[in-house]
Amino acid sequence: MPNAIEGGLPHGGRLQQAAREYGIAVSEWLDLSTGIAPWPFALPAIPVSAWARLPEADDGLHAAACAYYGVEQVLPVAGSQAAIQVLPRLRGPSRVGVLSPCYAEHAHAWTQTGHEVVEIADQQLEAQLDSLDVLVVVNPNNPTGRLYRREQLLSWHARLAQRGGWLVVDEAFIDITPEHSLAAASGREGLIVLRSFGKFFGLAGARLGCVVAAEPLLQALAEQLGPWTISGPTRVIAAHCFAALAAQQQQRQRALQASARLATLLSEHGLTPTGGCGLFQWWQGERAAEVQRFFARRGILLRLFAQHSSLRFGLPADDAQFQRLALALKERVDE
Amino acid sequence: MPNAIEGGLPHGGRLQQAAREYGIAVSEWLDLSTGIAPWPFALPAIPVSAWARLPEADDGLHAAACAYYGVEQVLPVAGSQAAIQVLPRLRGPSRVGVLSPCYAEHAHAWTQTGHEVVEIADQQLEAQLDSLDVLVVVNPNNPTGRLYRREQLLSWHARLAQRGGWLVVDEAFIDITPEHSLAAASGREGLIVLRSFGKFFGLAGARLGCVVAAEPLLQALAEQLGPWTISGPTRVIAAHCFAALAAQQQQRQRALQASARLATLLSEHGLTPTGGCGLFQWWQGERAAEVQRFFARRGILLRLFAQHSSLRFGLPADDAQFQRLALALKERVDE
Numbered sequence: 001m002p003n004a005i006e007g008g009l010p011h012g013g014r015l016q017q018a019a020r021e022y023g024i025a026v027s028e029w030l031d032l033s034t035g036i037a038p039w040p041f042a043l044p045a046i047p048v049s050a051w052a053r054l055p056e057a058d059d060g061l062h063a064a065a066c067a068y069y070g071v072e073q074v075l076p077v078a079g080s081q082a083a084i085q086v087l088p089r090l091r092g093p094s095r096v097g098v099l100s101p102c103y104a105e106h107a108h109a110w111t112q113t114g115h116e117v118v119e120i121a122d123q124q125l126e127a128q129l130d131s132l133d134v135l136v137v138v139n140p141n142n143p144t145g146r147l148y149r150r151e152q153l154l155s156w157h158a159r160l161a162q163r164g165g166w167l168v169v170d171e172a173f174i175d176i177t178p179e180h181s182l183a184a185a186s187g188r189e190g191l192i193v194l195r196s197f198g199k200f201f202g203l204a205g206a207r208l209g210c211v212v213a214a215e216p217l218l219q220a221l222a223e224q225l226g227p228w229t230i231s232g233p234t235r236v237i238a239a240h241c242f243a244a245l246a247a248q249q250q251q252r253q254r255a256l257q258a259s260a261r262l263a264t265l266l267s268e269h270g271l272t273p274t275g276g277c278g279l280f281q282w283w284q285g286e287r288a289a290e291v292q293r294f295f296a297r298r299g300i301l302l303r304l305f306a307q308h309s310s311l312r313f314g315l316p317a318d319d320a321q322f323q324r325l326a327l328a329l330k331e332r333v334d335e
Numbered sequence: 336m337p338n339a340i341e342g343g344l345p346h347g348g349r350l351q352q353a354a355r356e357y358g359i360a361v362s363e364w365l366d367l368s369t370g371i372a373p374w375p376f377a378l379p380a381i382p383v384s385a386w387a388r389l390p391e392a393d394d395g396l397h398a399a400a401c402a403y404y405g406v407e408q409v410l411p412v413a414g415s416q417a418a419i420q421v422l423p424r425l426r427g428p429s430r431v432g433v434l435s436p437c438y439a440e441h442a443h444a445w446t447q448t449g450h451e452v453v454e455i456a457d458q459q460l461e462a463q464l465d466s467l468d469v470l471v472v473v474n475p476n477n478p479t480g481r482l483y484r485r486e487q488l489l490s491w492h493a494r495l496a497q498r499g500g501w502l503v504v505d506e507a508f509i510d511i512t513p514e515h516s517l518a519a520a521s522g523r524e525g526l527i528v529l530r531s532f533g534k535f536f537g538l539a540g541a542r543l544g545c546v547v548a549a550e551p552l553l554q555a556l557a558e559q560l561g562p563w564t565i566s567g568p569t570r571v572i573a574a575h576c577f578a579a580l581a582a583q584q585q586q587r588q589r590a591l592q593a594s595a596r597l598a599t600l601l602s603e604h605g606l607t608p609t610g611g612c613g614l615f616q617w618w619q620g621e622r623a624a625e626v627q628r629f630f631a632r633r634g635i636l637l638r639l640f641a642q643h644s645s646l647r648f649g650l651p652a653d654d655a656q657f658q659r660l661a662l663a664l665k666e667r668v669d670e
Binding site: 002003004005006007008009011012013014015016017031034036038040043048049050051052053054055056057058059061062072073075078079081082084085105109112198202203204205206207215218219222223224225226227228229230231232233234237 | 563
């Protein structure tokens with residue numbers, strides 16, 4: 001039988017593939033290859049009707065999402081990836097700047113749709129901004145962890161918007177530090193904020209994201225995506241998680257602590273992070289590919305960014321996982 | 336707060352809306368407005384990891400789907416609707432015939448993508464076929480229930496394919512009578528078969544469908560849709576259901592019996608079906624809109640096709656539901 005067909009680019013989280021490549025059973029791996037919180041939110045009971053019936057748009061998810069994001073309008077989508085695929089279809093041929101390195105699907109989607117894409121380093125942006133129709137920023141950035149200030153982003157948006165341009169801010173990792181989000185500002189035309197559900201809530205398998213933007217743009221997105229894009233059970237658990245304020249607070253604290261502990265641990269073993277945020281640490285170094293294989297042979301999966309010779313470390317979930325990582329780090333130093 | 340935004344056209348299954356319109360609580364309705372089997376398959380236990388982790392394409396769903404459809408290659412998608420949205424983007428400007436009346440999202444999607452769409456009645460097809468680039472057929476058709484023979488469809492396909500054309504066969508309701516499916520024939524170029532998971536397995540909230548076609552077309556579809564389109568829990572339950580052969584046999588028998596019983600009941604009360612299939616009956620008549628409202632006032636939701644003045648009746652699940660429908664039918668006759 002041929003292999004299963006997959007859209008998109010290579011990403012973290014591909015344990016089945018790693019298991020085959022390294023001859024280590026899936027259950028034996030410590031997967032630190034993603035930036036997903038390793039503490040999935042407690043799941044509510046899911047009524048059979050959520051599986052059996054077609055999902056309905058007015059079932060409570062929309063209201064819960066609006067409250068969580070502090071906005072008047074939002075479009076839930078089947079993962080922010082679904083919006084990334086479709087956004088480029090809502091503009092005529094454009095010059096699109098992507099602050100790089102960042103999550104590679106942005107440049108890929110705009111390129112595939114026929115736009116002109118330029119990958120821009122932070123220090124080049126000022127010189128390039130007025131030549132762009134669209135600017136894509138991941139904030140905090142993945143994998144570098146760089147955080148852009150709200151005022152900075154809003155000033156870039158203003159310069160783009162006065163020429164009919166867009167600022168797309170992918171806030172997939174911002175829920176740990178929501179005070180930096182532009183969601184509440186995104187009623188203004190040409191400001192499009194993408195939010196991810198799975199990373200912060202630790203439920204990436206649910207496939208949910210939200211787009212916050214002016215309503216006509218959300219309408220156009222919904223028209224591209226069609227009806228019933230989100231599974232019924234996902235709608236039930238997301239509405240529940242969006243309202244679980246105490247658990248959200250706990251998740252933020254837990255992630256910040258684990259991320260700081262991870263940074264310290266890496267620094268103590270010669271891998272001082274180049275950057276990071278509340279959900280991962282990032283290390284850049286000449287031997288990144290070699291380091292990735294070293295850990296993989298010990299059943300610890302990291303995400304290699306070969307083009308930028310760097311590694312992303314997701315958060316260990318508990319002391320045992322920290323100890324396993326520490327042991328491998330020590331072996332490497334001792335080698 | 337503004338209403339939730341929805342893509343697509345009006346459809347059956349909108350109980351929240353019906354509840355508001357008729358002042359009847361959601362829990363009080365008998366929803367016969369869809370063609371979804373009213374007996375959801377038993378759900379296996381879902382490991383938390385299916386919710387927590389990103390879904391992986393090689394997790395077993397692909398193999399189970401191939402076995403169920405009797406094919407070598409298949410692309411699972413988030414409902415056949417997801418494929419309907421995207422298929423029109425894989426062709427340059429085309430003349431697209433849609434055998435009508437049928438599921439309205441086909442014509443809508445091709446039109447929205449800028450193709451020329453002609454709605455064609457069965458008896459006009461022979462004269463029009465050689466002017467088309469693409470022909471879309473729903474088989475068995477929704478809502479008419481009309482079943483097209485395999486030989487007929489393959490001959491239409493051959494005529495289209497020799498000019499680089501496509502035959503798209505939407506087999507959303509064919510699982511009751513799988514001997515009529517073209518899935519196993521769809522390795523040939525220009526034959527695209529869409530299958531729905533939710534209708535036969537009674538799990539429409541799962542959001543799953545499968546596309547069977549030549550591999551390059553599936554690759555192009557996957558590229559449009561991007562990675563991780565299907566939720567992890569849906570992948571788990573679908574792999575389980577695809578392998579549950581005895582339960583599938585029971586579902587087929589149960590649906591055929593209920594559909595026949597429904598046809599008899601409607602006939603006995605002056606609504607002799609104009610057509611139907613294993614998952615619904617269809618009645619066309621001048622007073623369709625009035626009949627729909629008559630039942631809705633009694634908390635029985637039917638699907639009205641206003642343009643063709645007709646009604647679709649989904650299957651009642653059990654004796655109690657049949658009796659409730661029978662009572663309303665009798666009231667109507669007595670009025």
